[in-house]
Amino acid sequence: MMETKGLNKVGLIFEKIDPREVLTKAYNMSSGEVIQNILDSGLKGRGGAGFPTGLKWKYAGAEKEKEKYIVCNADEGEPGTFKDREILDKVAYKVYGGMAIAGKAIGAKNGIVYLRAEYKFLLPQLMKELEVFHKLIDEIGFDFKIRFCLGSGAYICGEESALFESIQGDRGEPRNKPPYPTSSGVFGKPTSINNVETLVSAMMIIMHGPASYSQLGTKDSRGSKVFSVSGDTPTPGIFELELGMSVQEFVNEFGDGDTKAVQVGGASGFCVPRKKFQNAIIGFEGVPTGGSMKLFNSSRSMYNVLHNYLDFFAEESCGQCTPCRVGCQQLLKGVEKVKKGEAKSTYLNELVKLADTMKIASKCGLGQSVGNAFRTIVENFREEIIY
């Protein structure tokens, strides 16, 4: 039996705090101390990719360039993720606080929040809170200003370099990497781009200290995480949980008694079938997630789930690189053919190879991750795709 942390609810992200106290503490630290705190906490990016936040800040901080940027990625578009909206709605001042602290760490004076178009309704309230926040950090002594940049409905703009292109007024097409954002990000300047939740976590680490934060979670997945729970569950919603639980423990809490699969990490994540619940850890050592947790019960057709995801990717692929543009369309057509009996079931093996090729050959994370859901759904629910 594998050892897990069990399911523990945590209240860090939405905890009401006095921002003045935490920001004053951060202001009185050196940049190096701030970065060391985040490094020691073990915090990894909460948007899904899981890059160590402290390292990102360290790299951006080491750049000699005078003009640097902090970008908050609020282009939350992964199907099944809605925690960033809730965080912005409830504790925007902590997102701003995290940005100011990141600014202090890397030596940036400008912050940009890239907010997805679908969340535009939040903007008036966010602007009001920003005004209050600017006044507060002025009083403390920070030389830092935040502005908003609104998206226009493109999933790909959640990819960091596509997001920069969008801020710069261009089509949101991902760039080649390297150079990485920490040396050449928005406007070609050193940039730390962090997810909404990551920034709040960073502020809480400064407040409580890295030691207390890193007590939560596991060696590979420190801390807690906000999960967006939806699908066949009696209790859909937003829950902050300690990292390190198994999918089984998650299903025991959120399932409807008939859960046959959990899609961890959204359309670009992994499908975990019932027989693997027990041995799948939710975290970077097992199945990683930016927060999206979708439960499916036995009344659902996994063909429909897969078809819906492929349709999503075929529409949202930016079209720039061939493996992703053509690959998404062919995977979609391919499963339709198999379902209709126009292609043999062995054709699925060819499609899995195509998805694997996309993983290697696509330019960015979108095309590279289509194969995650494809492979895990086709492997575990092959009969449902064919018949």
Add this chain to the structure above:
Amino acid sequence: MYQVGNLVKKLSDKHGRKRESLIPILQDIVEKHNYLTDEAMVEVAKELEISAAEVYGTASFYTFLDTQVRGKYVIRVCKTITCSMKGKEEIVQILEDMLKIKVGETTSDRNFSLIETNCIGWCHKAPAMLINEIPYTELTPEKVVEIIKGYLH
């Protein structure tokens, strides 16, 4: 068609005439006139001193920068998995019946456009839709009738 020259000048004064001003200008035109006409895009190109193809190329990349006719109220029904599992089809059906248009179309009085969209971040309260920027969640056909009635008056 709408007169757009003055608006584009005004918006360029507000947002600037740099490349990064382009999307905010286009967003504001869409907010005021629901979509981007060819004429509007040509005016923006002149004002920012870039080619019209650059403007169209950028606008057409983004689903919220519509380059085809849209009504005053753009209804975007989420079609991603959870909304789809929780009754999206019924929602689309009642909207089509009420507005007498199909998905992708605009009413002849140009009041409403009905389109389907990808995940809008309300999966826990599915099915969901946006009307312009306002989200409506936990929809039922009855609820949709009431919401649309509110827009008809």
